[in-house]
Amino acid sequence: MxxxxxxxxxxxxxxxxxxxxxxxxxxxxxxxxxxxxxxxxxxxxxxxxxxxxxxxxxxxxxxxxxxxxxxxxxxxxxxxxxxxxxxxxxxxxxxxxxxxxxxxxxxxxxxxxxxxxxxxxxxxxxxxxxxxxxxxxxxxxxxxxxxxxxxxxxxxxxxxxxxxxxxxxxxxxxxxxxxxxxxxxxxxxxxxxxxxxxxxxxxxxxxxxxxxxIGDLKKKSGSVLAVKFSEEVRPESFKIDGIAGVSRLNGSYRMTVTGNIRKVLKEISDHDVESIAIQPMNLEDIFMQYYAGGK
Missing domain, CATH: 3.40.50.300 (P-loop containing nucleotide triphosphate hydrolases)
Structure with missing residues (x-):
């Protein structure tokens, strides 16, 4: 080329x-x-x-x-x-x-x-x-x-x-x-x-x-997980390997999952989950990983 x-x-x-x-x-x-x-x-x-x-x-x-x-x-x-x-x-x-x-x-x-x-x-x-x-x-x-x-x-x-x-x-x-x-x-x-x-x-x-x-960056960077709980969950609960960039808005948590997502879901399921959504990271998410996350 x-x-x-x-x-x-x-x-x-x-x-x-x-x-x-x-x-x-x-x-x-x-x-x-x-x-x-x-x-x-x-x-x-x-x-x-x-x-x-x-x-x-x-x-x-x-x-x-x-x-x-x-x-x-x-x-x-x-x-x-x-x-x-x-x-x-x-x-x-x-x-x-x-x-x-x-x-x-x-x-x-x-x-x-x-x-x-x-x-x-x-x-x-x-x-x-x-x-x-x-x-x-x-x-x-x-x-x-x-x-x-x-x-x-x-x-x-x-x-x-x-x-x-x-x-x-x-x-x-x-x-x-x-x-x-x-x-x-x-x-x-x-x-x-x-x-x-x-x-x-x-x-x-x-x-x-x-x-x-961009495709390879997305594969490496993981997924975005949005989860809402039916009970009060403290932010400290998300100190799990493979989870980063945890934020909270209106009772819902948003986080980046870069590790084994099955393991992360298993940890989260110890709490009463109301709703959950998983989506690939977009370029803005990836960019913020490098800047806000200090990557």
Whole structure:
């Protein structure tokens, strides 16, 4: 399988402040890859290093097998990038902005721009300073998609978009990936990552703590158990091997089961159970395991 992005022990230090430490990620051609972590975890530092906006302290990064620093110009011709803080030229119309970026890249396909404008439901004839945040984000996405890139690097791409356009965005990147393009996206919206990404990497305090397919992460992470008792049960009752993240709401307990679920159910059945439900962990549950649970 062809590798599009690869980092090896990629490290960026900011003096005494932490940046990223020994980041190792690999993204394959045609893959939709999610890059997850809260603000300050190292997502933007990693992306900016890949784009040669900042230089690493040590380690290496390649895109298309080319060095991200030495071959930055050749790499940039083949990718599109949407930053997390989109800042557009306010006095230009959306159309003029897209024409300008097309000319910078050497060509502008008006039909492609119109196609994506229709998909994202945005009027390109208004000045950008008159646009809402969501409409500015739409124009930035059109600029990325219309160039027919081999790789899309998207930092919080659905920021400011309403739910219907978020769904359209997910459909568009699925289509892009089916056509052989690679998508690398960071997002705080874990539900959309779960719907569309093939694999994810989770970064915590500058280090990669997980990098797998969502399916494999779910298998490893266990199940969510919700149980309501007909009698008063103290939280100490759940100090059982294989149970973590116990919380209580309106008389019901919710917990993560990572051990033998039969053993856990046997322990719980010593109490008078009113109702019980077991479901697989979703990506948000898994993410919170790594952060709130200190994994």
């Amino acid at each position: 062809e590798t599009v992005i690869e980092t090896k022990n990629l490290t960026k230090s900011y003096g005494k402040n932490r940046g990223i430490i020994d980041v190792n990620i690999k993204v394959n051609k045609g893959e939709i890859f999610g890059f997850l972590g809260p603000n300050g975890a190292g997502k933007s530092t990693t992306i900016r290093t890949l784009l040669d906006i900042i230089r690493p302290t040590s380690g290496s990064a390649t895109i298309f097998g080319l060095d991200c620093h030495k071959d930055a110009v050749a790499i940039h011709w083949r990718l599109s990038y949407v930053p997390g803080d989109v800042n557009l030229y306010g006095n230009m119309t959306g159309k003029k902005f897209l024409e300008y970026f097309g000319s910078v890249r050497g060509s502008y396909d008006e039909d492609e721009a119109k196609k994506y404008a229709e998909k994202f439901d945005v009027n390109l004839n208004r000045k950008l300073k008159e646009y809402s945040k969501g409409n500015r984000q739409k124009v930035a996405l059109i600029q990325a998609f219309m160039n027919d890139p081999d790789l899309l690097i998207l930092d919080e791409p659905t920021s400011g978009l309403d739910p219907l356009i978020q769904q359209t965005f997910l459909e568009v990147i699925r289509e892009e990936a089916s056509n052989g393009r690679t998508v690398f996206m960071s997002s705080h919206v874990l539900s959309e990552v779960e719907k569309v990404c093939d694999r994810v990497a989770i970064i915590k305090e500058g280090k990669i703590v997980a990098q797998e397919s």
